[in-house]
Amino acid sequence: MTRDTLHRPLKHLRLSVTDRCNLRCSYCMPEAEYAWLARPDVLTFEELVFVADRFAALGVDTIRLTGGEPLVRQDLSTLVQLLAARPWLRDLALTTNGVLLAEQAQALKDAGLKRITVSIDTLVPARFKALTRRDSHGAVLAGIHEAVRVGFPQGLKLDTVVLRGVNDGELVPLLDFAGAMNAELRFIEYMDVGGATRWKREDVVSRAEVLERLTNAFGRLEPLDGRGAAPAERFRLPDGRTFGVIASTTQPFCGSCDRARVTADGTFFTCLYATAGLDLKTALRRGDSVEAMEALIRDRWTGRRDRGAEDRLAMRDRGPLVSAAQLKQEPRLEMHTRGG
């Protein structure tokens, strides 16, 4: 087990397979233009698996594939198949915006994907278009229905970023929709991560507010135990349905954070808010030994002190983490590059 300076183990790897995306969510990609990772820098599937194996040697047993939008990466199910065959793998998940899911869900399941999380912020097509600048609401709903039909062995989750004045009137309809899909919904607080260049404190609908609104709608909410290092706190409604809240902004959970992030070009970040990453691609492509690569990752993790969201919470004047101009210079600071 590899532990950092705060005794947090390295367990969970969020592997970003692309920085490209087919949506432009206002809380993640609000700008008109983006600087992209250079195509030749993006790791091949073989390289991604090699990197995953190095993390596994240091304790990682859970992988979540993310992006950008992971399903825009050509032939993603081949990568799923390669990873699913790793003997060390305990859990393999994917986070997607669902736009391309209808056509890929079966192949992903057949390749060995265990569970899937689809981001859905609204049930109203016009609101979806305003929020994402794309007319893909029908495709997302079709993707969710197909995921239900295919049936992932460890189930389906739906994630909703709650934005004041945008979709905060939809908490109950979204819960009903999740119930109809036999999925668990998680409400996510709007975070001031890199890329969220329009973030304002007033736009955050806090965990406390979400719980208050749901208590008013349904009655007493029962907190469920067993959160462990998971970001979501889970609750049960009086009618038995469960849901989660990810309070990254108002009640961060850095103390138990066991998550490493690797961008599609092989840059290793120890925190969603970290402003510097470690380049693994150069070592990989120059043919450094397995031991040397693992030492590189181990050293970075054992020196880890990050408590990014807690540090942000302690700030008085809180605005966007990184300016749009800085993001143009360093796209690895973008949420859509490091994978959320």
Ligand code: SAM
């Ligand atoms: N494109 C895929 C998707 O949207 O599910 C995967 C990548 S996306 C960066 C991963 C997650 O980060 C999504 O659930 C998205 O809603 C969330 N996210 C992006 N920007 C956020 C922000 N500023 N605050 C909170 N969550 C955010």
Ligand code: SF4
């Ligand atoms: Fe939206 Fe995900 Fe794309 Fe960001 S990466 S713009 S959250 S779909």
Ligand code: SF4
């Ligand atoms: Fe982990 Fe950083 Fe998020 Fe805290 S802010 S939970 S340390 S990734």
